[in-house]
Amino acid sequence: MINSARFANQNDPLRIEAKEICVDYNGTVALYDASLNLGSGCICGLVGMNGAGKSTLFKALMGFVRPSRGTICINGVSVRRAQKDQAVAYVPQNEGVDCSFPVSVWDVVMMGRYGSMNLLRMPRESDRQAVFHALERVELVELQERPISALSGGQRKRAFLARAIAQRASVLLLDEPFAGVDVRTEKLMSDLFLQFKNEGRTILISTHDLSHVRDFCDLVVLINKTVLAYGETSKVFTQENIINTFGGMPPNLLSGPTTTEGYR
């Protein structure tokens, strides 16, 4: 059993390997003993209440907070090294960025290439091709000259996805990707996620929207200050586990978003 696990590791290095990590902010514990192993090529939902540590886990994976205990490896190397390798891309919530910033769609996607450029960030031909290719995949080529302030919510989301594609990240962290997007973008995104999976990328989707977890995610991580359970959606995503995750509050599974803030 142990041998076969090691064998699997060698052939297929884990994209995300978190071992018993603890994160605290000036003494306030945000995560404890959280362990998580995700191989390459999977779509994984990250489900938990507000304040359950979803964004803390993201921050730890991106190297913004250093765990006080435990270790994190991305593609078998340290988080710091993974940053330099452009391995991790974060796709922000729409509210997370200044939408009136004077940049075009092309500029935003080009930002995905900055880490691979020289100090002056002068784009080479290969960078332009990567940007163009990424724009093609999210169907934004015609809008490449548009300022991001003139985009719809769904188009903006696609622009940031294109940035992650241009970055050639192997691990994608998405924050509420389905919030406020149109039907076309939702279809396009779910197709893209499947393609990413087949390309061996690992996608971690932080969401309140439980219906999307059922539809898109082959794995699910349930989190409430620690990883309560994770594994195949069909096995882990049970009514009982979900109630545990949401602190005893059974969320409405059909109508998606749950509001549990009042019961924290």
Next chain:
Amino acid sequence: MMIDVCIFSTSLNFLLDPLSHEFMRRALMVSALVGGVCGLLSCYLTLKGWALMGDAVSHAVMPGVVVAYALGLPFSIGAFVFGVGSVALIGFVKQKSRIKEDTVIGLVFTGFFALGIVLVSKIKSNIDLMHILFGSPLGISVSDVRHTLAISAIVVSLLFIFRRDLMLYCFDPTHAQSIGINTIFLHYLLLSVLSLSAVVGLQTVGIILVVAMLITPGATAYLLTDRFDRMTFLAILSSSLSSVIGVYISFWFDIETGGSIVLVQTFLFLIAFLFAPRYGIFKVRKSPS
């Protein structure tokens, strides 16, 4: 026809006469340069939302300037130490107390500013408080010009080398950090550049109004375009132009130079605010979609 020529030559004289004075040539050159430098920086400050920080740092450099003067050091060193020091102090007080950030900023910079005023009155020297507070481009000395040129060169080259990183830092610091860009370095770089610009700005419009140089051109340009590179160009242009026009107006009507430069900047902002093609109150062009 004759009258036309007459008017033309009179207005030409109006523009050229001041240039026969050495001090006017110097003032125009320095003001235009300082305007350009501050205009470039103002793009980052307005986009980052650092107007209050700009105000704080520009006031906090005051004691640094006085101490540097008393010790015979270049202004910029004192300004740099106190500018960055004030921001470090703001961060420290914010972290260690329950007071909100804007209150801490106001508290620290007025404290530093008061210290500067007290020091000026105590250190008997030929620093003129009025020159520091209100600027005196018409009375700028040759060594001041050299000094301003040197600092401007440093500021402009830093902003040029890191222009993409700084833009990304203002737009999406999370992404910047996640691809391994050192955002703490960029934060302090922007602060250092701000402190240095406050010193050069101080020469032309004085400490009280230098914050106008550091935000108004950026705000004006922001209303005129949706492209970052165009925004920096327009900010530099409007800022330098305001400086030149301001110095002329000050010469013709014998009014305070700093005030007149900032008034011209404010006037340009007002025009953009009212008539900017897409974002003005009276939109000339309809926005797409």
